[in-house]
Amino acid sequence: MENREYKKVIEYVKSEIAKGTLQLKNKLPTERVLAEELSMSRSSIREALRTMENMGMLESTQGSGNYLTGNLNKMFAESIGMMLLLKQVSYSEVNAVRRALETDAYVLAMGNITEEMEEKLKELYQGMENSEGDQKILKDKEFHYLIIRASGNKLIISIMEALEEIYEESVGHILKTSSKETKDQLMRCHKKMLECIIGKDEINGRRALDEHYGIIEGQC
Amino acid sequence: MENREYKKVIEYVKSEIAKGTLQLKNKLPTERVLAEELSMSRSSIREALRTMENMGMLESTQGSGNYLTGNLNKMFAESIGMMLLLKQVSYSEVNAVRRALETDAYVLAMGNITEEMEEKLKELYQGMENSEGDQKILKDKEFHYLIIRASGNKLIISIMEALEEIYEESVGHILKTSSKETKDQLMRCHKKMLECIIGKDEINGRRALDEHYGIIEGQC
DNA sequence: GAATATTTGTCCGTATGTATA
DNA sequence: CTATACATACGGACAAATATT
Numbered sequence: 001m002e003n004r005e006y007k008k009v010i011e012y013v014k015s016e017i018a019k020g021t022l023q024l025k026n027k028l029p030t031e032r033v034l035a036e037e038l039s040m041s042r043s044s045i046r047e048a049l050r051t052m053e054n055m056g057m058l059e060s061t062q063g064s065g066n067y068l069t070g071n072l073n074k075m076f077a078e079s080i081g082m083m084l085l086l087k088q089v090s091y092s093e094v095n096a097v098r099r100a101l102e103t104d105a106y107v108l109a110m111g112n113i114t115e116e117m118e119e120k121l122k123e124l125y126q127g128m129e130n131s132e133g134d135q136k137i138l139k140d141k142e143f144h145y146l147i148i149r150a151s152g153n154k155l156i157i158s159i160m161e162a163l164e165e166i167y168e169e170s171v172g173h174i175l176k177t178s179s180k181e182t183k184d185q186l187m188r189c190h191k192k193m194l195e196c197i198i199g200k201d202e203i204n205g206r207r208a209l210d211e212h213y214g215i216i217e218g219q220c
Numbered sequence: 221m222e223n224r225e226y227k228k229v230i231e232y233v234k235s236e237i238a239k240g241t242l243q244l245k246n247k248l249p250t251e252r253v254l255a256e257e258l259s260m261s262r263s264s265i266r267e268a269l270r271t272m273e274n275m276g277m278l279e280s281t282q283g284s285g286n287y288l289t290g291n292l293n294k295m296f297a298e299s300i301g302m303m304l305l306l307k308q309v310s311y312s313e314v315n316a317v318r319r320a321l322e323t324d325a326y327v328l329a330m331g332n333i334t335e336e337m338e339e340k341l342k343e344l345y346q347g348m349e350n351s352e353g354d355q356k357i358l359k360d361k362e363f364h365y366l367i368i369r370a371s372g373n374k375l376i377i378s379i380m381e382a383l384e385e386i387y388e389e390s391v392g393h394i395l396k397t398s399s400k401e402t403k404d405q406l407m408r409c410h411k412k413m414l415e416c417i418i419g420k421d422e423i424n425g426r427r428a429l430d431e432h433y434g435i436i437e438g439q440c
Numbered sequence: 441g442a443a444t445a446t447t448t449g450t451c452c453g454t455a456t457g458t459a460t461a
Numbered sequence: 462c463t464a465t466a467c468a469t470a471c472g473g474a475c476a477a478a479t480a481t482t
Binding site for chain 1: 226234237238244263266267268270271273274275276277290292293295296298299300302303305306308309313314316317319320321323324328373374375376378379
Binding site for chain 3: 250251252266269280281282283284285286
């Protein structure tokens with residue numbers, strides 16, 4: 001069907017946001033009030049509220065009310081996870097998206113990164129070298145995501161954080177099972193990434209990231 | 221809340237897909253049967269079905285049933301549209317994601333493109349030169365999306381198609397209101413993109429796309 | 441084509457758990 | 462602690478669209 005009743009509620013919420021009368025963290029009218037105002041049953045209102053909750057638009061708290069939130073990023077993980085489950089896309093294709101976005105983020109980060117961040121990156125890199133197992137994987141992730149966050153592009157950050165959940169087993173597994181040679185290769189990539197972001201060397205930085213993702217791709 | 225009843229239904233559907241007992245286009249058990257099997261009320265079942273419908277996982281048809289579909293891409297448009305509405309991300313940031321993904325798609329397309337596609341691209345380019353207004357915008361879009369589809373990466377295609385809806389007014393508007401000089405500049409980019417994809421010249425092809433998006437960005 | 445059964449769409453009423461004043 | 466407001470969940474009823482006989 002196309003003409004769904006519950007879409008009226010979503011349209012209502014959107015218009016209230018557009019008008020400025022509904023803002024983040026604000027409480028929505030109660031279900032009964034919404035039902036009356038929009039001339040719908042509570043059931044239909046609730047179906048709409050559920051979809052919006054699932055989307056990350058709002059959060060419902062029993063006994064209190066429905067509050068506008070803005071956690072839309074979790075939907076990226078849901079959608080792509082479902083696509084993977086239905087085999088509509090492959091892990092390799094998801095990986096290509098990751099590479100494209102992280103490369104872009106890396107270049108953007110080059111222009112934004114502060115000295116504090118550079119120090120933190122060095123710290124994380126050293127941490128990677130001096131640790132093993134889960135600890136190393138954690139430092140690795142922090143290394144990448146510090147750069148991604150430093151890009152300042154909130155959409156890229158959202159998507160990459162969503163994809164992090166999907167990959168945390170898969171890539172983690174790769175890192176655990178790969179040979180020492182592969183691990184050393186990855187460490188050299190990280191070192192180059194670190195050097196190039198400090199030295200603002202975009203070309204070699206891109207190469208390091210490309211090599212990094214090439215190794216990951218090869219282990220899939 | 222975290223422990224939502226309706227999530228049981230989503231988990232149920234996911235597990236059926238994983239087991240292979242539920243496939244695309246298949247009909248789900250009726251709402252009443254689901255209610256009985258999962259020991260829930262029909263209302264709760266319906267809330268779950270609605271969220272899944274909204275997600276693009278299934279389609280409900282009155283009098284018939286609920287059928288598993290796989291149109292997850294529409295959720296990308298919804299989520300990003302909502303982020304834009306809430307001003308959590310800017311059009312400029314969305315543009316950066318488009319650039320990153322289209323550039324990746326462009327390079328992938330270089331390796332996949334057939335002679336027929338190249339002919340079609342030439343045709344579209346000529347069509348752009350020889351037309352004006354909405355017709356020109358349409359050819360422009362077709363030109364870009366032929367390349368994107370030629371990339372073969374179904375996730376990139378999904379995301380870009382979702383972003384197309386969001387940008388179709390915004391970019392269309394830019395093309396309508398920009399000066400002749402800007403338009404000529406864009407045409408030169410398209411020409412370079414065409415030449416480089418045929419000549420497998422990745423470096424200059426990337427440059428052409430970068431220039432193209434730089435112009436779009438400048439008009440925002 | 442018509443009649444009947446099935447299934448989703450919508451609504452209402454009620455009971456319960458939770459948050460808030 | 463009490464009372465009120467609110468979301469959560471259930472079950473029943475009827476309408477509307479579809480499928481089946």
